[in-house]
Amino acid sequence: MNPNFEHWETLAAFHATGGDRIYDLDALLGGRDSLTFVEDHAIDVATDGRGVSGLDVIHIQSHIGFDSVSMARRGARVTAVDFSPTALSRAREIAASAGVSIETIESDARDLPHSVDGRFDIAYATIGALCWIDDLDRWMEGAARSLRVGGHLVIVEMHPLICVFSEREPLVADFPYGGGTATTWSGQGSYANPDADFVTTTEEYAHSIADVTNAALDAGLRIDRLLEHDAMPFDPRGDFLELDADGLYRFRLGVGRDHQAASAMALPITYTLVATKSKADRSPLSD
Numbered sequence: 001m002n003p004n005f006e007h008w009e010t011l012a013a014f015h016a017t018g019g020d021r022i023y024d025l026d027a028l029l030g031g032r033d034s035l036t037f038v039e040d041h042a043i044d045v046a047t048d049g050r051g052v053s054g055l056d057v058i059h060i061q062s063h064i065g066f067d068s069v070s071m072a073r074r075g076a077r078v079t080a081v082d083f084s085p086t087a088l089s090r091a092r093e094i095a096a097s098a099g100v101s102i103e104t105i106e107s108d109a110r111d112l113p114h115s116v117d118g119r120f121d122i123a124y125a126t127i128g129a130l131c132w133i134d135d136l137d138r139w140m141e142g143a144a145r146s147l148r149v150g151g152h153l154v155i156v157e158m159h160p161l162i163c164v165f166s167e168r169e170p171l172v173a174d175f176p177y178g179g180g181t182a183t184t185w186s187g188q189g190s191y192a193n194p195d196a197d198f199v200t201t202t203e204e205y206a207h208s209i210a211d212v213t214n215a216a217l218d219a220g221l222r223i224d225r226l227l228e229h230d231a232m233p234f235d236p237r238g239d240f241l242e243l244d245a246d247g248l249y250r251f252r253l254g255v256g257r258d259h260q261a262a263s264a265m266a267l268p269i270t271y272t273l274v275a276t277k278s279k280a281d282r283s284p285l286s287d
Contacts, residue, residue, distance in 0.1 A: 005083065007201070008063070008084045010198055010200055012064055012087035016064055016066075020190060020192035023192060028070075028098065034070045035071075036233050038229050038272065039067070039126055041227075042155075045272070046152035047122075052074050053074055054075055055077070055122055056079070056120045056122075057071050057077065057079070057120060057123075058078075058079045058116060058119070058120040058122070058123050058124065058146050059078055059079065060139075062080035063087050065087070065088075065090070065092075065094055067124070068080040068091060068102050072098075072100035072101065077103075078103070079103040079105060079120070080102050080103070080105070081105045081116075082104075082106065082107075082109075083107060083108045084106075088105075091104060109133065110138040110139050110142065116142075118145070118147070118148050119146060120151055121147075121150075122147075123143040123146050123151070124155075126156045127236045129155075129157065130157055130207050130212065131204045132202075134205050136207055140216055140218070140221075141219050148277070149277055149278070149280055150276065151276070152224070152277075155272065158269065159270055161177070161268060162240075165240075175204075175206060176206035177206060177208050178206050178208025178209075180205050180211065181205065182203050183206070184202070185204065186201040193238075194238050194239060213226060216273065220278075220279065221277055221278075222275060222276045223274075223275050224276055225273070226273055227271060227272040228272075229270045230250060230251070230266040230267060230268050230269060231250050231266065232249050232270060241269065251267045251268075252264040
């Protein structure tokens with residue numbers, strides 16, 4: 001059993017039920033798109049600005065399917081993949097309420113079924129996916145397998161720099177930058193509501209940008225763009241970042257040249273990786 005399964009089953013039952021600050025179900029059903037401007041830009045890069053309409057998209061580690069629903073409303077044929085049956089059940093319910101159709105597959109992201117091979121134009125994973133993966137090569141191999149030749153992998157993820165730190169005052173650096181190192185955590189609540197009334201234990205894995213990029217290359221993908229972003233419209237860490245006057249969250253340490261904290265330079269908090277499958281998978285019978 002995956003050590004994180006119970007955690008995600010718990011979160012899937014809790015999120016979008018009115019007790020968290022990220023999954024606003026009423027807003028989604030009312031027409032609000034769940035993709036941020038960072039994810040929008042990643043899709044624009046992958047599709048040369050044409051968007052996902054008419055494309056087959058596999059949403060890997062879809063959770064309760066907010067982005068799956070948003071892409072389906074944009075005209076994509078979306079397959080949501082998650083190992084949590086509760087998450088997929090919620091995703092189907094939410095999609096039905098939103099008036100769109102999505103396919104779901106219950107699967108470990110490290111072991112995608114061969115039924116997905118070569119079916120998709122975009123393999124999509126967004127913030128908070130890769131830190132749960134102990135074997136990045138297996139994850140990337142499955143994502144690459146799912147793509148048609150010419151299809152694109154689109155990853156928007158938390159920057160490993162921000163993951164290193166757990167507290168600001170005093171500054172605590174207690175998570176590795178990369179290398180796949182496992183760290184076990186126990187704590188209350190969810191990233192969407194740290195005060196929620198449940199406690200879970202998880203195992204998370206540190207992957208540097210180099211780790212992710214090299215895994216994509218080893219899976220036979222061509223890297224098209226690697227971008228870093230220092231602003232987000234929400235705090236993916238829950239309550240860790242600073243909200244600026246423009247309504248965006250940023251991460252700063254120390255002080256700037258005037259010795260004021262407000263003038264410290266913003267550090268990257270997310271990154272985008274877009275890659276292309278430029279040739280067919282090797283046959284298992286080939287040399």
